[in-house]
Amino acid sequence: MKKTWDDVWREGESLNIFGRRLRREQAKAIKKFLPKNVKNVLDVGCGLGRTMDVFMECGLDVVGIDVSPTSIKICKSKGLNVFLMDGSKTDFENRSFDLVFSDGLLEHFEDFEPFVKEWCRIADRYVMLTQPNHFSVLGRILKSLNRHTVKEYSYRIIDFERVFKKNNFKLLKRGSYNFNEQWVLLFERI
């Protein structure tokens, strides 16, 4: 049976040498793509707060939300500003955050459109995604090994672009890291 994220966080995520490399590369990619005029960020699916740490290192105000009670408990114990909340229907007002960020969440849903719609509503200007590229050599291998054991669908950049466009956001910048196994995508309000 497939695991849930709460199962993953309860077991505890210990990073091996590859995991540590991936996190380092991800932090570099996020910092490179972060627009200069961003002051506050919402991290949707904040997990253990590792991506929140990256934004905090940049001096930004960061709020995290997640549906996993274990993730929220762990983040709170680290003093992070987090809430137990579903990223597809949040309590935030329109255009509350300069940037809405999400790492490895959309690929777990057969229909990710409700998330994108919500993020485009609450983002003032930008949405940034880090997403697995299942079409790269390493991505294919990792998908077949089923790394996280949480179910994943394979999306192309064009699949994200189509849904963001419906919500008046366009792809501003795209890049990849970890041997092209991960994408970083920055969308901007049109």
Ligand SMILES: C[S@@+](CC[C@H](N)C(=O)[O-])C[C@H]1O[C@@H](n2cnc3c(N)ncnc32)[C@H](O)[C@@H]1O
């Ligand atoms: C790849 S993990 C993110 C890891 C995180 N960025 C970190 O640095 O530790 C994806 C996260 O999305 C969360 N998630 C799944 N469905 C969600 C939903 N509907 N709303 C908010 N978060 C959700 C999972 O619980 C999981 O923590």
